[in-house]
Amino acid sequence: MPVLSPPNAIALAILAAAVGCGRAGAAVNGDFDSAFAKMTSQPMSPRDTAAPELPRVLVDTRLTAPTGRRVVLARGGDLQRALDDAQPGDVLLLAPGAEFAGNFVLPRKNGDAWITIRSGAPDARLPAAESRVTPAYVGQLPRLVSPNGDPTIRTEPGAHHYRLLALEITTAPTVTRNDAIVAFGGGQSALADVPHHLIIDRSYVHGHDRLNTKRCVALNSATTAVVDSYLADCHHLDYDSQAIVGWNGPGPFKIVNNYLEGAGENVMFGGGDPKIDKLVPSDIEIRRNHFYKPMAWRGRWRIKNLFELKNAQRVLVEGNVFENCWEAAQAGFAIALKSENQDGHAPWSVTRDVTMRFNKIQNAAGGIDIMGTGTNVDEMANHILVRDNIFERIGAAGLGDLGRLWQLVEEPNRITFDHNTGFAPNAALMLDVGQKSFITVTNNVLARGQYGIVGSNQGEGTRAIAFYLPGAVIRNNVIIGAPAETYPAGNFLPPTPGDVGFRDVARGDFRLAASSRFRGSATDRRDPGADIDAVEKATRGVALAQP
Numbered sequence: 001m002p003v004l005s006p007p008n009a010i011a012l013a014i015l016a017a018a019v020g021c022g023r024a025g026a027a028v029n030g031d032f033d034s035a036f037a038k039m040t041s042q043p044m045s046p047r048d049t050a051a052p053e054l055p056r057v058l059v060d061t062r063l064t065a066p067t068g069r070r071v072v073l074a075r076g077g078d079l080q081r082a083l084d085d086a087q088p089g090d091v092l093l094l095a096p097g098a099e100f101a102g103n104f105v106l107p108r109k110n111g112d113a114w115i116t117i118r119s120g121a122p123d124a125r126l127p128a129a130e131s132r133v134t135p136a137y138v139g140q141l142p143r144l145v146s147p148n149g150d151p152t153i154r155t156e157p158g159a160h161h162y163r164l165l166a167l168e169i170t171t172a173p174t175v176t177r178n179d180a181i182v183a184f185g186g187g188q189s190a191l192a193d194v195p196h197h198l199i200i201d202r203s204y205v206h207g208h209d210r211l212n213t214k215r216c217v218a219l220n221s222a223t224t225a226v227v228d229s230y231l232a233d234c235h236h237l238d239y240d241s242q243a244i245v246g247w248n249g250p251g252p253f254k255i256v257n258n259y260l261e262g263a264g265e266n267v268m269f270g271g272g273d274p275k276i277d278k279l280v281p282s283d284i285e286i287r288r289n290h291f292y293k294p295m296a297w298r299g300r301w302r303i304k305n306l307f308e309l310k311n312a313q314r315v316l317v318e319g320n321v322f323e324n325c326w327e328a329a330q331a332g333f334a335i336a337l338k339s340e341n342q343d344g345h346a347p348w349s350v351t352r353d354v355t356m357r358f359n360k361i362q363n364a365a366g367g368i369d370i371m372g373t374g375t376n377v378d379e380m381a382n383h384i385l386v387r388d389n390i391f392e393r394i395g396a397a398g399l400g401d402l403g404r405l406w407q408l409v410e411e412p413n414r415i416t417f418d419h420n421t422g423f424a425p426n427a428a429l430m431l432d433v434g435q436k437s438f439i440t441v442t443n444n445v446l447a448r449g450q451y452g453i454v455g456s457n458q459g460e461g462t463r464a465i466a467f468y469l470p471g472a473v474i475r476n477n478v479i480i481g482a483p484a485e486t487y488p489a490g491n492f493l494p495p496t497p498g499d500v501g502f503r504d505v506a507r508g509d510f511r512l513a514a515s516s517r518f519r520g521s522a523t524d525r526r527d528p529g530a531d532i533d534a535v536e537k538a539t540r541g542v543a544l545a546q547p
Helices: 008-019 032-039 080-084 135-140 462-468 533-538
Strands: 068-072 091-094 099-101 104-106 113-117 142-144 154-155 162-165 168-171 182-184 196-201 205-206 215-219 224-228 231-234 242-246 253-256 259-260 265-269 283-289 290-292 305-307 310-318 321-325 333-337 351-357 362-363 366-371 382-387 390-394 405-408 412-419 427-433 441-444 445-449 453-455 473-475 479-480 501-503 509-510
Touching: 068 080, 080 091, 135 205, 135 215, 162 182, 205 215, 215 224, 215 231, 231 242, 242 259, 259 265, 265 290, 305 310, 305 321, 321 333, 333 351, 333 362, 362 366, 366 390, 390 405, 427 462, 453 462
Parallel strands: 068 091, 091 113, 099 142, 104 154, 113 162, 142 168, 154 182, 162 196, 168 205, 182 215, 196 224, 205 231, 215 242, 224 253, 231 259, 242 265, 253 283, 259 290, 265 305, 283 310, 290 321, 305 333, 310 351, 321 362, 333 366, 351 382, 362 390, 366 405, 382 412, 405 427, 412 441, 427 453, 441 473, 445 479
Antiparallel strands: 501 509
C-alpha cells in the first residue's frame, strides 16, 4: 500500500549526488562547437514545432437518469439471468456485501439506454460521483467472484451501454491463475463486434496475494472508461501483468481518478497485435491516477514499468502520480513509449501525439525511455511532448543502477522536453538515436549527474548532440554542475544547487526564489523548470492514504 514520500533530506541527498563532479561552469556558456551552430540554424517545419494533437473526443461518464425497471437481487440471486433479462434503461441493484459467484457475460442488447449493475446500498453510503472508492467500502459493495481462471465479467461481441457501479470484482481465493478479471472485448476481428459504451465506476477490482493474473481490466473495446476505482493485486510471476491494458479496441478511453497496481505495466496500450486491420487505440485520457507498485513486490512478481505505450495515438497523460519502479525484468524506467509491432503482424502500430503534463514521477530507477522502435513498423514513435512534470527521487538507492532521467533510442521524432524539473545521478539525457530525430530540450531545470546529456560512444554535451541530434533545439535549460566548455550556448550552467536560487532545497522546494538570477529566463519568459504550483494543483489528492 502507498507510503509517504521519504524525508526531504533524502531528496536533497539524491540531488547532491545528481549534480555530479563536472568542473564549475559560468552562468551562461560562451563558445560552442561549430557543428552545433549548423544544427541550431536549420529551419523547423510547422509540424516540428506544433503541439501534439490531443484526444479528439472524450468519454462522457456522467450519470443519466434510469428509464427502466429497478431489479433487486438478494443474496443468492441469479445474476446471469438478471443480465439476460435486463432491458436498456434498467438498474440491477445487488445486495451490499452479498457474494455472486460465476463467470458473468454482458449480453448484446438493442437500444442505447444504459443498463446499470450496482450496489443496492443507498448513495449516502457510497463515494460520491467523482470520488474514488477504496477497500474501506467493501461492506457496501456486492462481491462478484470468478470460481476459476475465466473472467469474472466479460462481454458478448458488440455488447454496449453497461455501467458497473460500486462493485467488488475479484476471483475466489482458491484460484491461482487467471487471464483477466474483467474482459471488455478480446480477439474480435471486425469493428462491428467491438463492445462499446462501457464504464467501471467506483468499483474495487482486484486479485489476491496468491493469484497470478495477466490483467485486472482488459479494454479491447470502444468508448470505455474506468473512473474513481481501485485496482489492486494485478500481478503475475511468469507473464507481464497490468491493472489496465488494451490492444484490440479503437477507443476512445477514459482512465481518471483511479488507484492502479500492476506488476508488469500498471497501464499499457499495445503489447499484442490487433486482430482488426490498421487499428490503433486512440483518443485516450489518463488523468489523476495513482500508478503504484508496492515495494513488497520486489523479488516476487515480474516487474517492468508504470506506464507503457506501444500502439496508441492522441493520448493525454495529466495530473498523475507515478510511484515506485525498480530494476527487474526491465531496467527500471517508470515510463516507456515506443512504436512496436509486437508479434510481427501489425506494422501500422505506432505511438504518436502523446502529451504528458503536470505529472509527478517519483522513486524510480529511471524517468522516461522513448524508443523508435526497430525495422518492423511503418512509423517510429513521434510527436511526444513532456512538459511541466516533476521527477523526484529518480535513481534513489536500492532501485538499481540506471539513474537516467530521460533516454532516447533509435529514431523517435519530434520529441519535446520542456519546462520539467528533475534530478538523476547518472545522466540527464542518454542518446542513442538516428540522425533523423528532431528533438527539443528547452527550459528545464536538471542536474548534470555523472554524464549530463551524453551520447553512446560520443561523450557528453556538444559533441554528442552534434552527432546524434542534428537540427536539435537545446537551450534555456538550467543544468546544474555541467562543465561550461562542453555545452552549447544559450543554456545556464550553475555549479551547485545553491547557485540556482531555489526557494528551499532543504525542504524540497525547487521553485525559484525571487532573488534567483534565472527568474523569467525561459524562452517563453516563464521561470525555467516545471510550473510547480500547477503540478501540485493537478495532483492534489491523487496519492490518497490507503486503508
